[in-house]
Amino acid sequence: xxxxxxxxxxVFVIFLQLVNxxxxxxxxxxxxxxxxxxEEIRTANGFETTYKLYIKQPLDHAxxxxxxxxQKAYLSHRGFNRPTVLITEGYSCNxxxxxxxxxxxxxxxxxxxxxxxxxxxxxxxxxxxxxxxQATADLHHINQLFKQIYKDKWISTGISKGGAxxxxxxxxxxDDVNVSVPYVxxxxxxxxxxxxxxxxxxxxxxxxxxxxxxxxxxxxxxxxKVMPMLQMYSKGARLEFTYLTMEEAFxxxxxxxxxxxxxxxxxxxxxxxNTTSIVNTLxxxxxxxDIAFFSDKDIAAYGPHYYQSATEMGYYGYETEDFKxxxxxIPTPNPHATFVPxxxxxxxxxxxxxxxxxxxxxxxxxxxxxxxxxxxxSASAVPYSDKVDAVWFMMxxxxxxxxxxxxxxxxxxxxxIATLENWLDLKIENTGSVNTVK
Numbered sequence: 112x113x114x115x116x117x118x119x120x121x122v123f124v125i126f127l128q129l130v131n132x133x134x135x136x137x138x139x140x141x142x143x144x145x146x147x148x149x150e151e152i153r154t155a156n157g158f159e160t161t162y163k164l165y166i167k168q169p170l171d172h173a174x175x176x177x178x179x180x181x182q183k184a185y186l187s188h189r190g191f192n193r194p195t196v197l198i199t200e201g202y203s204c205n206x207x208x209x210x211x212x213x214x215x216x217x218x219x220x221x222x223x224x225x226x227x228x229x230x231x232x233x234x235x236x237x238x239x240x241x242x243x244x245q246a247t248a249d250l251h252h253i254n255q256l257f258k259q260i261y262k263d264k265w266i267s268t269g270i271s272k273g274g275a276x277x278x279x280x281x282x283x284x285x286d287d288v289n290v291s292v293p294y295v296x297x298x299x300x301x302x303x304x305x306x307x308x309x310x311x312x313x314x315x316x317x318x319x320x321x322x323x324x325x326x327x328x329x330x331x332x333x334x335x336k337v338m339p340m341l342q343m344y345s346k347g348a349r350l351e352f353t354y355l356t357m358e359e360a361f362x363x364x365x366x367x368x369x370x371x372x373x374x375x376x377x378x379x380x381x382x383x384x385n386t387t388s389i390v391n392t393l394x395x396x397x398x399x400x401d402i403a404f405f406s407d408k409d410i411a412a413y414g415p416h417y418y419q420s421a422t423e424m425g426y427y428g429y430e431t432e433d434f435k436x437x438x439x440x441i442p443t444p445n446p447h448a449t450f451v452p453x454x455x456x457x458x459x460x461x462x463x464x465x466x467x468x469x470x471x472x473x474x475x476x477x478x479x480x481x482x483x484x485x486x487x488x489s490a491s492a493v494p495y496s497d498k499v500d501a502v503w504f505m506m507x508x509x510x511x512x513x514x515x516x517x518x519x520x521x522x523x524x525x526x527x528i529a530t531l532e533n534w535l536d537l538k539i540e541n542t543g544s545v546n547t548v549k
Contacts, residue, residue, distance in 0.1 A: 180233035201272025203229025299425030310490035319379035360405035366429035376510030472496035483514030
């Protein structure tokens with residue numbers, strides 16, 4: 112009779128041998144993919160093995176002779192017969208994420224850094240190649256490469272700008288994936304999205320909105336006390352202001368305050384009273400709308416995003432009518448919130464937004480939209496349509512950072528799981544594992 116400790120050891124050794132064999136098989140398959148460089152890194156939780164990838168991409172997919180760059184991605188492997196979640200980042204990606212959809216489906220995961228962000232840069236940047244047609248062609252190329260390895264169902268997902276990228280990807284390549292799950296994804300309609308203003312003018316109670324405006328005006332009126340403190344704060348945080356002056360950054364941060372307050376789920380009741388000390392008032396202000404967002408470092412980090420917003424994705428601006436006589440550094444009424452690299456001149460082309468917004472209501476099938484009702488970006492959520500097989504979740508009390516599956520109520524979660532099971536033809540167990548039905 113074999114004793115239990117010995118039996119456990121034998122089973123564990125067999126398990127390790129199977130894992131090692133599968134890893135070797137995966138590496139052999141990766142070697143066969145053209146223009147893919149890979150290295151094993153620390154394995155993310157729940158996966159068998161994880162690799163950092165560098166995938167050769169043409170700058171112009173229609174004319175590969177124009178040059179190329181290497182796009183960074185992370186591959187986390189669970190099994191060759193599992194679904195695969197493709198995470199469409201909108202910005203840079205410095206490590207593989209713990210993605211709740213990948214965990215729910217017990218799926219493989221490929222997370223792709225957006226072109227021209229992070230390490231995914233050509234030697235010389237030509238912003239003419241930074242557009243959604245090229246960015247989604249990058250994703251299509253990766254999809255076609257890795258479908259040679261992962262032949263089961265594919266799901267694309269992303270958050271915020273990454274969620275918008277998921278939607279644009281589905282528009283350009285509707286057959287690449289079986290299901291798309293964009294989170295808190297704004298799809299604008301114009302260069303300056305006026306639905307944002309309507310949201311800010313109606314969100315919260317009348318007293319709440321009056322309190323927000325009063326707080327903004329109080330900051331501007333006390334700039335003589337505020338600016339020296341901001342200078343000390345900026346010095347300690349090693350912030351530099353050459354794209355904008357510090358005073359411009361301060362005024363932009365004040366204008367940004369209501370947008371940021373609702374986006375990240377702050378409460379009106381937490382806004383400091385008139386009697387609160389200037390130190391505590393400023394501490395609260397920086398927690399909600401930090402001037403660091405308008406510093407050189409952050410503007411440079413988000414520069415490609417601002418370029419995309421200014422040329423084809425659209426963005427928002429700031430209404431300044433309520434602040435007449437209080438804004439001294441920002442000369443233009445109702446300034447736009449895009450800060451393009453090197454202040455280069457840009458021209459907005461809304462034709463892609465128009466095409467997408469016309470396509471989605473009748474062709475955007477098998478898409479699960481997840482938004483937070485108190486998130487400012489819910490103002491530019493994709494509108495509901497009964498002409499498509501799609502599902503919308505507008506989560507009450509949730510914001511840009513909390514509108515997630517894990518925070519759904521039981522009814523919402525059951526609906527989401529039933530939808531995924533139907534569209535992907537699988538069974539999701541309580542443990543998050545997946546058993547195929549057919």
